[in-house]
Amino acid sequence: MSHPYARELGDFLRARRNRLHPRDVGLEPGGRRKVTGLRREELALLAGLSTDYYQRMEQGREVRPSDDVLDALAGALVLDDEERRHLFTLARAARRPVPARVDHGPERVPDGTRRLLRALATPALVLGRHLDLLDWNPQAEALLGDPAGYPADRLNMLLLVFDDSRTGDRTCADWERQALDYIGMMRAAVATDPTHPRATAVVGELTIRSAEFRRLWARHDVRESVSGTKTFRLPEVGDVVLHWDTYPLPGSPGPVLLVFTAEPGSADADRLDLLASLHATRSARGDAHRA
Secondary structure, three states, X not given: OOOHHHHHHHHHXXXXXXXXXXXXHOOOOOOOOOOOOOOHHHHHHHHXXXXXXXXXXXXXXXXXXXXXXXXXXXXXXOOOHHHHHXXXXXXXXXXXXXXXXXXXXXXXXXXXXXXXXXXXXXXXXXXXXXXXXXXXXXXXHHHHOOHHHOOHHHOEHHHHHOOHHHHHHHHOOOHHHHHHHHHHHHHHHHHHOOOOHHHHHHHHHHHHHOHHHHHHHOOOOOOOOOEEEEEEEEOOOEEEEEEEXXXXXXXXXXXEEEEEEOOOOXXXXXXXXXXXXXXXXHHHXXXXXXX
């Protein structure tokens, strides 16, 4: 059986090779080509490797490349800094024996993080290493809806993004970009433990039921931490454009804090405040009714 990190390394190399075209690296395409990207022998030549050695790497066979080989591959594949770190993470893990037992216990949010979450006056939530939604504040509930209505095993940002009952969200211009951000974060998590049962379950389910996920997952993009903007279409207050950023929390690998913010003094900030006020009023009425 091949090493799980070697398989992941091979998949990453193949995806990055297929992304390149001969002219991207100063080669002439020549004649008819059966592949859209570089051929294995072309990449091996650029990296100064034998074709057989490189092919064994892509096939996930027992190959343990040196750092010099990895440097050569990173240059040949025109990897950016984040992709280069990902390549080294996978390759160095593939050099080590497969651990006999890995702790796959449940993730927990520290009490200090929960207090910080409640103290923030803007929507924020905590995502586990495989994008499970572990905790959120009232402002996030006002923005995204009440996550408590979902079964615990469905509270996962990737599962929610590709939820067939929410396909209307996919008409948004930034849907694919955000989906790629979450997929890239999952790829980074998989690089730390390719056999983790939660990653296997989420990726396995989406691979079976979503052609969109299969297409985007095959790109093998990776994100260590992400930020961006998103437009929320909210019936109560109208469209709200928010910035979102992720902040790693203690642990290796550990959860991340995802925070949404609006430009101070902007109409978006006013709409976000109004949304929070409406949600607080509804919550207070609900509490009074239950009492």
